[in-house]
Amino acid sequence: MNQPRQPWQAKVGVSRPAPAISPKAPASPGGGGAFSGGGFSRQIMLQLLAIVGLSCALGFTFNAASPVGVHFGATSASPGAVKAEEETLTMPALPAYKNSNALPSPPTAPGKLASLATNVSLHPAPVHWPEAKALVAAGRAVLVDVRPKALFDAGHIPGATSLPENSPPQDFTTFLSQQPTNLMVIAYCSSTSCSLSARVADRLVNEFHWPVVRYMTGGYLEYQQAELTKPATPPSP
């Protein structure tokens, strides 16, 4: 054959024998001749099926093995369907007063939080999961998941409250009215590449005038990597 080969033909032709193509078309390494005679040949369809099938197999296998995978089958009707069992988290549950109108003071020094509020009043400070976890465990902070509700339902940090970024203002007001004013609100979204938490934190401070607000920079991914990849351990006393 005098016709110069395409680059892709040359590459494939060296390392792999020509596959069987359409009966009417001459064999062409790499499957180039598979298009001869018009539309997709059976060979191409088989290759498409192979790629899609392999993608499905790899995708579901990887997802099942990955601690940060998607919980397949989670719907809005099954909240908290995080992929790994939430019981593996060693963090204690939030205090019972989180969503109650009868609000005792959180076990912390209000003066200290008030002074913190002056420091973060205009630009909420970032926080990482270990610190956020300690604050929540001490009853000094509440976690707010600002991702879309469907994503919250697919998996969230235990004890967090869903308050999507696009919620109407009255939802924010209602939520904040249920919190002690010296309780820190920590907003989180998906990961470091998500800016929703910072935006909501800004709104909480500047629009709703909440005194103590921070945002978790690593988001839900940071929590997953920190908590769901660890072996389950009994809660420390």
Place this chain on the structure above:
Amino acid sequence: MNISPRRNMSGVLRGLLGLLLLWAAVSKLANPTEFLGSIYAYELPLPPAALQGAAIILPWVELLCGLLLLAGFWTPTALALVTGLMMLFVAATGQAWARGLDISCGCFNLEILGLPNRLPGLVKFMESVGFAFCRNLLLAGVAGYLLRGMLRASQAIAEE
């Protein structure tokens, strides 16, 4: 062997397309939950299970197509799949853009380039659905162009 500039360009385009697909796939595989969130944000009229399945499978389709394009193996099939995939993305981003949804396209992880800290405005623009729509349209065009070139070459060989 005399390789024309056009064939050279096709090879470069194919390599770039493959690398882009690999980048997109790795970005999504590194944080599947965030990718699922991005899909949810498009507010597509599909059941959650379908969207979750897409979040699980799509990155791997991109990864395999990227590898196939770089390796030069099953190239026409990979190009056909990429063209279809890009048209799907064009439809998704187009409807989001038309509806005025202010969402992140969820296509690439720009942190690899260190852009979020240096140029947050540029990142927001690059993640907007309007930009994603134009980019997907361009990529669909590139994949279609490469596919058409291969079709023609294949037919020329067959006719000889």
